[in-house]
Amino acid sequence: MENIDFSLVDWSRAQFALTAMYHWLFVPLTLGLSFIIAFMETLYVRTGNPEWKRITKFWMTIFGINFAIGIATGIILEFEFGTNWSNYSWFVGDIFGAPLAIEGIMAFFLESTFIAVMFFGWNKVSKRFHLLSTWLVAFGSNLSALWILVANGWMQYPAGMKFNPDTARNEMVNFWEVLFSPVAINKFLHTVSSGYVLASVFVMGISAWYLLKNREHLLAKKSILVASVFGLLTTAFVILTGDGSARNMAKYQPMKFASMENLYVGQQNAPLVAIGILKEDEKERSQKKQDFRFTIEIPNMLSYMAFLDPNAYVPGIKDIVNGNPEHNIISYQERSEKGKVAIHALAEYKNARKAGNDSLAKVALAKFEANYAYFGYGYYAGHDMHELVPNVPMTFYSFRIMVGLGIHFGALFLVILILTLKDKIDKKRFILYTAFWSIPLAYIASELGWIVAEAGRQPWVIQDILPTIAAVSQLKSSSVQITFWMFFIFFTGLLIAEIKIMIQQIKKGPDEAEPVNRISSEINQIFKP
Amino acid sequence: MKQALQNVFQFYYQGFRNMTVGKKLWAIIFIKLIILFLVLKLFFFPNHLKSNFNSDEQRSNHVIEQLTK
Numbered sequence: 080m081e082n083i084d085f086s087l088v089d090w091s092r093a094q095f096a097l098t099a100m101y102h103w104l105f106v107p108l109t110l111g112l113s114f115i116i117a118f119m120e121t122l123y124v125r126t127g128n129p130e131w132k133r134i135t136k137f138w139m140t141i142f143g144i145n146f147a148i149g150i151a152t153g154i155i156l157e158f159e160f161g162t163n164w165s166n167y168s169w170f171v172g173d174i175f176g177a178p179l180a181i182e183g184i185m186a187f188f189l190e191s192t193f194i195a196v197m198f199f200g201w202n203k204v205s206k207r208f209h210l211l212s213t214w215l216v217a218f219g220s221n222l223s224a225l226w227i228l229v230a231n232g233w234m235q236y237p238a239g240m241k242f243n244p245d246t247a248r249n250e251m252v253n254f255w256e257v258l259f260s261p262v263a264i265n266k267f268l269h270t271v272s273s274g275y276v277l278a279s280v281f282v283m284g285i286s287a288w289y290l291l292k293n294r295e296h297l298l299a300k301k302s303i304l305v306a307s308v309f310g311l312l313t314t315a316f317v318i319l320t321g322d323g324s325a326r327n328m329a330k331y332q333p334m335k336f337a338s339m340e341n342l343y344v345g346q347q348n349a350p351l352v353a354i355g356i357l358k359e360d361e362k363e364r365s366q367k368k369q370d371f372r373f374t375i376e377i378p379n380m381l382s383y384m385a386f387l388d389p390n391a392y393v394p395g396i397k398d399i400v401n402g403n404p405e406h407n408i409i410s411y412q413e414r415s416e417k418g419k420v421a422i423h424a425l426a427e428y429k430n431a432r433k434a435g436n437d438s439l440a441k442v443a444l445a446k447f448e449a450n451y452a453y454f455g456y457g458y459y460a461g462h463d464m465h466e467l468v469p470n471v472p473m474t475f476y477s478f479r480i481m482v483g484l485g486i487h488f489g490a491l492f493l494v495i496l497i498l499t500l501k502d503k504i505d506k507k508r509f510i511l512y513t514a515f516w517s518i519p520l521a522y523i524a525s526e527l528g529w530i531v532a533e534a535g536r537q538p539w540v541i542q543d544i545l546p547t548i549a550a551v552s553q554l555k556s557s558s559v560q561i562t563f564w565m566f567f568i569f570f571t572g573l574l575i576a577e578i579k580i581m582i583q584q585i586k587k588g589p590d591e592a593e594p595v596n597r598i599s600s601e602i603n604q605i606f607k608p
Numbered sequence: 609m610k611q612a613l614q615n616v617f618q619f620y621y622q623g624f625r626n627m628t629v630g631k632k633l634w635a636i637i638f639i640k641l642i643i644l645f646l647v648l649k650l651f652f653f654p655n656h657l658k659s660n661f662n663s664d665e666q667r668s669n670h671v672i673e674q675l676t677k
Contacts, residue, residue, distance in 0.1 A: 147633035158653035165656035169671045199623025247668040426676035552656045
């Protein structure tokens with residue numbers, strides 16, 4: 080790896096990040112809005128109130144716009160796997176292929192079959208069958224996410240596989256270990272529930288806009304009720320699964336955890352920096368050390384968050400890079416030496432097999448397997464080990480802004496729910512404006528979550544096993560740059576189209592007019608059976 | 609059977625005919641798919657290993673060579 084074209088690696092990473100982040104602008108709304116619509120339609124079927132049908136149909140149109148524009152944007156990521164990340168694609172082949180194939184067969188067909196009934200089936204199928212279709216669309220969209228996130232979870236915590244040195248591919252040996260790995264399950268729950276929060280903020284924000292414009296009172300208030308209850312419950316769930324993510328990270332990706340917290344030197348009773356401003360350490364810049372200009376800390380909280388023990392030791396960046404024998408932490412130097420042995424052993428094995436020397440192949444294979452857990456570190460042998468430290472300010476700030484926004488959404492759901500139940504929401508224009516302007520904030524929080532997850536685990540494509548420098552295809556950097564800008568234009572066009580069509584539809588409002596003089600009595604009866 | 613198929617066809621046909629926002633969305637979907645599969649995939653995103661090697665053995669040898677060089 081002496082001749083690495085870092086420009087190629089950086090542009091390939093930038094291109095993948097761009098497409099993934101644009102793709103993620105469409106996905107979370109689909110995940111959450113599908114359930115919100117299903118709840119609304121359930122209320123329609125249970126109460127028989129036609130207003131719920133009108134509300135359901137309105138949000139279904141918004142869902143349709145987002146679904147149609149977002150659909151297939153994820154395919155570009157698969158193109159990139161084959162073109163820009165061919166070593167990686169080959170290396171992970173079966174592991175990644177199986178969950179994605181299941182996604183295609185099961186979830187996609189479930190989703191696309193019942194979506195037609197959901198949109199075209201009003202008055203053509205029974206109320207209950209229509210409702211069932213709406214629920215199946217919601218579960219189908221979320222099942223699609225499950226398989227993608229299982230694949231991503233495997234990259235964060237590779238489990239249930241064995242590397243085959245003859246084919247150069249990781250082969251799945253235990254499907255259930257891949258599916259039920261603690262990282263995969265927690266990642267799925269945390270990611271989809273963050274989508275539910277985003278969708279709740281979206282519904283609440285658009286409804287707030289109607290109230291500010293003195294329009295669609297009944298639709299707005301009923302939608303706010305559903306969204307604020309759903310949003311409040313799912314925010315609690317996001318906090319719970321976020322806590323699980325932090326513990327997984329501390330256990331399986333300690334460098335990401337230390338970077339996210341800017342913990343340079345490990346300590347017992349580690350405090351959590353609730354708010355902090357970083358300052359680059361001039362003397363130890365090469366070691367990527369960041370100091371704090373200012374902090375507000377919660378004592379012992381980081382130790383508790385990581386290991387459910389306020390006295391627990393949490394390793395810092397320095398301990399992970401240099402090693403800490405007292406806490407059984409192997410240094411990156413030692414890891415890179417073991418990784419180098421694994422890389423050489425793989426080459427020896429291949430040559431021995433070619434020469435028909437079975438005994439030498441056997442010895443090389445044993446050496447390879449003994450050191451495979453450190454394979455990726457081998458590419459950094461002879462390098463400064465601090466190259467393996469991710470971008471600390473990016474992960475530190477992204478995490479804090481995401482959590483801060485999450486708290487803001489939770490508080491907003493609660494305040495708006497109380498005000499709506501007291502029928503005072505119309506008069507609180509500041510709260511309504513806050514709800515409306517929280518829509519872009521929800522998207523920012525959602526994207527920041529991915530930045531923490533992905534930028535925080537750099538340089539790994541597959542944790543500890545394959546770094547980005549080894550995963551990339553040998554292409555011309557200039558050709559990657561060209562496609563980067565093509566995607567940028569393409570996705571920006573799609574995003575503009577989505578926003579434009581959505582604004583038109585929201586301004587237009589529901590197809591049927593709002594019934595007059597029913598608003599107050601309807602609101603009062605919302606929670607009555 | 610024939611009647612059931614006709615019903616399914618009519619269900620989709622009437623559904624598409626009565627769409628309001630949908631026509632614009634279908635236009636976007638088609639344009640998007642054309643750009644994705646007929647432009648990007650065909651001219652800019654060939655599968656690197658599939659287009660440069662003929663067999664899986666050659667592909668695995670190439671990847672091992674890349675990983676161990």
